[in-house]
Amino acid sequence: MAVEAADSNLIQVVALLAAGVVAVPIFKRIGLGSILGYLTAGLVIGPFGLRVFSESGAILHVAELGVVMFLFIIGLEMQPSRLWGLRREIFGLGALQVGVCGLLLGTLGWLGGFTVAQSVISGAGFVLTSTAIVMQLLEERGDIATPKGQRIVSILLLEDLAIVPLLALVAFLAPGGVETTVSERLAEIGIGIGAIVGLVLAGRYLLNPFFRILADAQAREVMTAAALLVVLGSALTMQLSGLSMAMGAFLAGVLLSESTFRHQLEADIEPFRGILLGLFFLAVGMTLDLQVVWDNWQLIAIYVVAYMVIKAFGIYLVARLLHTSHREALERAVIMAQGGEFAFVLYASAAAVGIIDSRGNAMLTAIIILSMLLTPLAIAVLRRLTPSDDRQSMEGVDVADGLTGSVLIIGFGRFGQIASQPLLLRGVDVSIIDNDVEMIQAAADFGFKVYYGDGTRLDILHAAGADQARAVLICVDKPDVAVRIAELLKAEFPFLTVMARAYDRGTALQLIHAGIDYQIRETFESALVFGGSTLEALGVDPDTVADVIEDVRRRDAARLEMQISGNIHDGRNFLKGNIATPVPAPVTQPRRPGQALNEETAGMLGKQAPATD
Structure with a gap:
């Protein structure tokens, strides 16, 4: 029975x-x-x-x-x-x-x-x-x-x-x-x-x-x-x-x-x-x-x-x-x-x-x-x-599955496209995923093979080869998504090299706390080049411009380190001069009467950097 x-x-x-x-x-x-x-x-x-x-x-x-x-x-x-x-x-x-x-x-x-x-x-x-x-x-x-x-x-x-x-x-x-x-x-x-x-x-x-x-x-x-x-x-x-x-x-x-x-x-x-x-x-x-x-x-x-x-x-x-x-x-x-x-x-x-x-x-x-x-x-x-007007046809788009590239790029917008070029020119085996169908189809017209995949999903990361890759590049444009992907990667693949695009300083701090190996604010380097070119246009010697730009980088890194360690909790007070950084100020030319302090000038004079960027 x-x-x-x-x-x-x-x-x-x-x-x-x-x-x-x-x-x-x-x-x-x-x-x-x-x-x-x-x-x-x-x-x-x-x-x-x-x-x-x-x-x-x-x-x-x-x-x-x-x-x-x-x-x-x-x-x-x-x-x-x-x-x-x-x-x-x-x-x-x-x-x-x-x-x-x-x-x-x-x-x-x-x-x-x-x-x-x-x-x-x-x-x-x-x-x-x-x-x-x-x-x-x-x-x-x-x-x-x-x-x-x-x-x-x-x-x-x-x-x-x-x-x-x-x-x-x-x-x-x-x-x-x-x-x-x-x-x-x-x-x-x-x-x-x-x-x-x-x-x-x-x-x-x-x-x-x-x-x-x-x-x-x-x-x-x-x-x-x-x-x-x-x-x-x-x-x-x-x-x-x-x-x-x-x-x-x-x-x-x-x-x-x-x-x-x-x-x-x-x-x-x-x-x-x-x-x-x-x-x-x-x-x-x-x-x-x-x-x-x-x-x-x-x-x-x-x-x-x-x-x-x-x-x-x-x-x-x-x-x-x-x-x-x-x-x-x-x-x-x-x-x-x-x-x-x-x-x-x-x-x-x-x-x-x-x-x-x-x-x-x-x-x-x-x-x-x-x-x-x-x-x-x-x-x-x-x-x-009611045919969808916000979802494109998946024609010609392959879903990420069984990828084995040495480098995985997540997000192939403006930033990801530029970041991929040095790797591709050196013959690095690169796998690319994105969840924008229209962008994937447009990239195919220029000879790029981009796979459809959502980087915030663990199963997609495995399918895209994150477990086999030597490095993963997070190039998405949404700050919260970038942080979420970084946390997921470091939790699941703790020894994987993860590099990320940061929207601003606040996002950079979150990414650093998530344990990534490298981050860069998306506008930082281009803004430095822009400022340096402006100095050259004003007649400053190129070697001097290079020294100034390098000093800005050094001071920014020092301020970021202070924020990471918790010595600076809120960058919103930086223009008020409430918290001064101990990094010595560089020698600068005297300011003309009425000349305004911009963000980077204030930073070089020892004021705290803003948390936003």
């Missing part, structure tokens, strides 16, 4: 893996995306398909860990300063969208003949967008770090927070239970807030020392176990406090985003995240009750379309009111038009207190799942009807 049970479990595991392996490539090949492939595969092997599984709910609870780990990875990319910069989007844009869409969807239910309580709860559940689906779509398209992607992430964060007051609203609307449950719900809200504060304090003061102790033990498997412990422990803490597990994992990621162990944690969690997230979508597909859909197909079809259209309209309206472009507003409306996994929790809670019956719960759950199924199709239709 035990052998038969073991065989049955093994059959289910094989069925899960086979369903995903077969369905996802097919659906991606026909342009419908991996999410719809997982959902359809789950429907096929679930209780209402081939019946390989009879209890899909149990699988769904396990599979929710995929969403949890996915949110942890996203949190690792969201430094607290970056998250603070999104506060207006989270509590402004997010709250406005939730409010407008909730009002529209609730009104729709009321006009359909439902009670006020049923209309409010059903509409509120559909307002909660699927975090797993939207984040997966953004990741596949590479839009998470873009401004429009960050706005969507902000809205999702607000919706995750909204589950707490919505559960309190369920208790308030429960028949005959207002007086006895409102105070309890308020207490639960207080517990939730306390849990968030406790998690923040633990993350700030305990996590880094904890991982440092484990790192000293030099046991990689223990670090992996600790990463899983942090993710799942944070998720459990939030769940026990009445909040979502995903919110706990996200907070844990944010708190570790500035840790020196960030990249190792990401590498440890990534394999579990991918498998469990796919399992989540499979389980969602299994939970679709086809019998309920068949018995009420007309009503369900009407409400699926009506809810998705009304919600999309509300999202588009809010976006346009806040001066978002038509294209971005339309894209956001289609991507976020479905209901989310947190609606299952809200509807189950409403059914438990008698606001809706079991049949209504099953119907609403079916509506949510069908909206999830329709989202990839709606996006495919949007792409057909």
